[in-house]
Structure formats: structure tokens, C-alpha cells
Amino acid sequence: MELRDYFKVLRRRWISVVLIGALCATAAGAYTLLQSPVYASDARLFISTSESDAATAAAGGQFSAQRVKSYADLIGSRELANRVVTDLGIDADPGELANQVSAEVxxxxxxxxxxxxxxxxxxxxxxxxxxxxxxxxxxxxxxxxQGETNAPIKATIVDAASFSETPVSPKPVRNIGLGLLVGLLVGFALAVLRQMLDTRVSSPEDLADVTDAPTLGTIVQDPAGTRAPLLTQIEPHAPRAESFRVLRTNLQFVDVDTQHKVFAVSSALPGEGKTSTAVNLALSLAQGGGRTLLIECDLRRPKAASRLGLDEAIGVTSVLVGRVKAEDAVQVHEPSGLDFIAAGPIPPNPAELLQSNAMSELLDHVRDLYDVVILDAPPLLPVTDAALLAAKADGAMLVLNHGKVTRDQVQLSIERLEQVDAALVGLVFNRVPAKNKTYGYGYGYAPQESDQAVPARRREGWHRR
Structure with a gap:
């Protein structure tokens, strides 16, 4: 990690760092309150010799300096502690009393x-x-x-024992400050460790070691998305609508030499929003005036038809088994003019149907009639259906749930596509927080031409020929 990476970690996880710091400071404060106050008293002694003439004064000073260190060591002796206990007449253990005393030279x-x-x-x-x-x-x-009455060296009390009602311990300000500092350091260390161990994809940079595929678009998170999942249900200049217009524009630069394109939209795992992305991308393409067909190819858990409010009874499986013609399975989403083929009855063998010649013929047929065909495919990792569809299409778009899918899951999904020689045309980041400036959503959107009036300029499809 470089220095700027540490700043990114701090900016991304500063709340957890502050919380841990506050928790440690609170714990230090609680520990301080539980401690009994401790008071201190100092007494100072001067060590000197009895020599008085100048000739021996220097030698006596050196002798005193050597002795004073020995006397400091005697402070912790049990003999001296026993004498103090006896003199004071207190009921105390000499060893414990000796631990209460310290000396400094x-x-x-x-x-x-x-x-x-x-x-x-x-x-x-x-x-x-x-x-x-x-x-x-x-x-x-x-x-x-021995045999004499005077000592050549003596200790003299210079300062009697002091008295102070200000406790020397505990020190609340110091303890809380140290607790806060330690907490912040621990919180930052945990944040860095979590960042290094976190393999979730939260930015395009997280995929640098996984793939060189371009990021075609980022779909901003919309809290109202559950109530209004379709583009036709929200304001035309809402951030989510703008996200799909950007994706639509970028998609035009994919394989520019091909006039009619078929793209499979998939994800690594269920729940990443690949169906809502496929549906709204198709709606945006239709609103932009292009002939667009959305085919619900998730034959295991189809959801697109219910999202659009269209009939689920007849669809892809009906066409593949020869019950109806493709033209008869097409429905129109009136608010947008989008053509749609539902999944139809759920079959017992989805992979075999999607891999069949009938499916290839269906895609070849609709390719000539539409500018863009969007296939709502199943997730790549649980089943092989999406890889089979991507191999028949011009490529696959991989929808990544921001902050949920891991780099390993993305790598495995790409390997699934490579195993069948399917092209990965690009990535789509879904549910990106609106405040995430990594994707450029830190500014307002300027009003543009509304797509609501565009369907009137669409070129004719099956139902308008």
C-alpha cells in the first residue's frame, strides 16, 4: 500500500476508527474512575562525610557519591521496612510496605x-x-x-516528609488521552488490515489485477428503486436515469463495425441486479429511438416479465419447442415502446434449450430485425446457462454489485466466459452510492433532452410493420 492508499482507508473507514478510539477512551475513563486515589510524600536526605580539611574533601565527596547509591538500594530492604512498621506500630506486611517506597539519587x-x-x-x-x-x-x-562511636559518613534529613492532598494517581486526563490515542491507532490498524483482507469490489481499481475489460457504466444507488424499479417510473433527469443513459451511450462504442448487436447481461451471483440492469438498459435503448428487443433468457427464475407487467405464459421456451413463432411471442411495453419476449413456461432442462440450434436460429432471426437485442441471462457461477448464451451472442456485460461481489468471484465469472470463447464487452457497476465520487457522482446533472418523447421516432419493429 502507498501513502495515498492509507488516506483512502482512513477516508473510507474513519467512522469505525473514531468509534474504536472513543470506545478505548471510555474504557480508560471507566478504569480511572474505579481506581482508588493514591497520594505521595517526599523526603530528602543529604549524604556527607565528617572530613573537614580541604585535602580530604574531594575524596570524601567521591566516597559519599558512591555510598548514596547503596543507601538508595537499602530503601527497599525488609530490614528498614521492619523498623518502620515497629516505629509506627501499624499492622502491615514489611514486604508490601517496601513496595510503596522508592528512592532516587x-x-x-x-x-x-x-x-x-x-x-x-x-x-x-x-x-x-x-x-x-x-x-x-x-x-x-x-x-x-566496630569499637568506635562516630561514623565517617552520615545521612542528614534536609527536607522533612511533604504533605499533599492532590493525588498522584490516577490521572484522568492522561489516561483518557492515552486511551483515545491507543484506540485511534488500533482502529486505524484494524481498518488497514480489513482493507487488505477485503476482496470486495468497491471501485474500478479493485479490478485492475482481474481484468482489463472497460467499465461501461455505473448505476447509482436509488433508495426509491424498490418502489419505482423501471426508468419509465422515475423522473427523466434523476441520477439513476442518467446512469442508464451513460451506459446506453457507451454501449454504442462496443463493436462499432456491427450494425445489429446481441448482448447477454449477466452477473457473478444472484441478487446483484442483473435483471433490473438488463430491463432498464433495454428501456433506455428503446427510449433513445433504437429498435430494441429484450429477451428473458433466465429460464430458471424469470423476473423480467413481472417487472414490466407483461404476460409470462408464452415466451422463449414456447418458441424453442415450436409451439409458437417468434413474432407471436413478442409483447410491447407501451410506455417505452420496448419489444419483449418473456421466458415462457419453466422447462426441466434450461441449459439444453439455450444450447440448442433452435436458440441459435432465434438469435440470428431477431438480430436482423433489431438494432440491439438484450438477453437477460442467469448468473454465471451457479449455472452454465449464461456462458452458453454469451457464446451465441456478440458478448456479455457483467453486472457487479458494488461492495458485495469479490474479486475472486469476478475472476471465476470471467473464466467461465473464456472457457466457451465468449467475449466480455464490459462491466457495469450496480448500486453505487450516490456520494461515491470515485465514479463521478459528486455533482448535479444538467438537464438534457428527455427520452420520454423519443419513442415516437423509433424505427418500426415487428409490431409496427
Missing amino acids: GVETVNLTLTVTDTDARRAQQIAQVYAEQLVDLVRELETP
Whole structure:
């Protein structure tokens, strides 16, 4: 990943990053509230020698500096803790009391500062003061040579134990700040990991390693699509209508040397919107004035006829078995002037029918009568029907559900087409969020000529000859 990729991840998943950061900050705040306040008391001692003449002063200073480190280590001894417990007359474990005390030697000095922490400020001061006094006595005992009364080195209390009612722990601001920082880092790391493991297709760049096929169009997500699934049911300048006009325009540049074209519209898996894409693309082509025929070739789960509100009884299967002629199976969608052949009765052997010579003859026949023939094919991965249809057509358009289909599924779908020598003419991204500027939907659409009046200029098809 490059630097700009990290910014893309942050822009795409910033909400989850912020939520994790807030969660960690909240957890840190809750942990802080559950902690008992801890107070600290400091006492400072000065370590010196009894030498008074200048000749031995330097040597005495070095000796004191060496000794002060040993005294700092004695702070954590059980012997000193026992003395403090006895002096204070408290019921405490010497080992636990020793853990409450720490010592620090000033840099290049003979000053020793001991610090005692406790949940009671006054008790912390008392323990610190007794610790300092007992350390002075212990140093005198240890440094006094046997048989003598004076020690060559001594510890002197310079600052008595301090008292403060301000707790040193916990620190709410620091803890919450650290929790927020750690949460943001963890959230961003998880976002990057999720992005690296996420193989779903969310932009044309995600397909760079899968296929070189062009993106013919992107269909913008419309919340009202379930109530008004057809182009004839929405405003002509709605973003979804504009999406299909762009797809219609781009389709004209596919195989420009061929006057009559047959395209299969399929997807990798069910539920990606291939039927709605095929139906609305056909409607847009018909509204644009071209002779257009939509054939419902999903003989397993046909939905196009019900979407258009047309009869499902007679259709492709009726023509393939010779019950009716193709001309008699054609219906007209009056609002748009689109010619349509339904799937007809669902057969027990859809793949065999679609692979038959009768299907090839049907496609050859309608190819000469229409500018564009759209085949609403089944999904590619569950069954072989779509690949068989694509091999008989001039190529296939693969509808990809934005943010749902994975790169592996797209790769397998393309391999299905390659296995039968079918051409992939392009990709169609479906249900793209309107705010996704990757596809250019971050601006308003300028009014264009409405397609509602165009069907009157259509060249005649079967039902108008």
C-alpha cells in the first residue's frame, strides 16, 4: 500500500476508527474512575562525610557519591521496612510496605529523595518521615566502625516528609488521552488490515489485477428503486436515469463495425441486479429511438416479465419447442415502446434449450430485425446457462454489485466466459452510492433532452410493420 492508499482507508473507514478510539477512551475513563486515589510524600536526605580539611574533601565527596547509591538500594530492604512498621506500630506486611517506597539519587549529587505512596495522604507523610529517620539510624549503624562511636559518613534529613492532598494517581486526563490515542491507532490498524483482507469490489481499481475489460457504466444507488424499479417510473433527469443513459451511450462504442448487436447481461451471483440492469438498459435503448428487443433468457427464475407487467405464459421456451413463432411471442411495453419476449413456461432442462440450434436460429432471426437485442441471462457461477448464451451472442456485460461481489468471484465469472470463447464487452457497476465520487457522482446533472418523447421516432419493429 502507498501513502495515498492509507488516506483512502482512513477516508473510507474513519467512522469505525473514531468509534474504536472513543470506545478505548471510555474504557480508560471507566478504569480511572474505579481506581482508588493514591497520594505521595517526599523526603530528602543529604549524604556527607565528617572530613573537614580541604585535602580530604574531594575524596570524601567521591566516597559519599558512591555510598548514596547503596543507601538508595537499602530503601527497599525488609530490614528498614521492619523498623518502620515497629516505629509506627501499624499492622502491615514489611514486604508490601517496601513496595510503596522508592528512592532516587540526584544526578552528580549526594542527595537522596525517597517517595512513599499510599491511599491516605496523611499516612503517606508519616511513613515517609519515619522511613527517612530510620534510614539515618541505619546508615549510622552500618557506617560506624566496630569499637568506635562516630561514623565517617552520615545521612542528614534536609527536607522533612511533604504533605499533599492532590493525588498522584490516577490521572484522568492522561489516561483518557492515552486511551483515545491507543484506540485511534488500533482502529486505524484494524481498518488497514480489513482493507487488505477485503476482496470486495468497491471501485474500478479493485479490478485492475482481474481484468482489463472497460467499465461501461455505473448505476447509482436509488433508495426509491424498490418502489419505482423501471426508468419509465422515475423522473427523466434523476441520477439513476442518467446512469442508464451513460451506459446506453457507451454501449454504442462496443463493436462499432456491427450494425445489429446481441448482448447477454449477466452477473457473478444472484441478487446483484442483473435483471433490473438488463430491463432498464433495454428501456433506455428503446427510449433513445433504437429498435430494441429484450429477451428473458433466465429460464430458471424469470423476473423480467413481472417487472414490466407483461404476460409470462408464452415466451422463449414456447418458441424453442415450436409451439409458437417468434413474432407471436413478442409483447410491447407501451410506455417505452420496448419489444419483449418473456421466458415462457419453466422447462426441466434450461441449459439444453439455450444450447440448442433452435436458440441459435432465434438469435440470428431477431438480430436482423433489431438494432440491439438484450438477453437477460442467469448468473454465471451457479449455472452454465449464461456462458452458453454469451457464446451465441456478440458478448456479455457483467453486472457487479458494488461492495458485495469479490474479486475472486469476478475472476471465476470471467473464466467461465473464456472457457466457451465468449467475449466480455464490459462491466457495469450496480448500486453505487450516490456520494461515491470515485465514479463521478459528486455533482448535479444538467438537464438534457428527455427520452420520454423519443419513442415516437423509433424505427418500426415487428409490431409496427
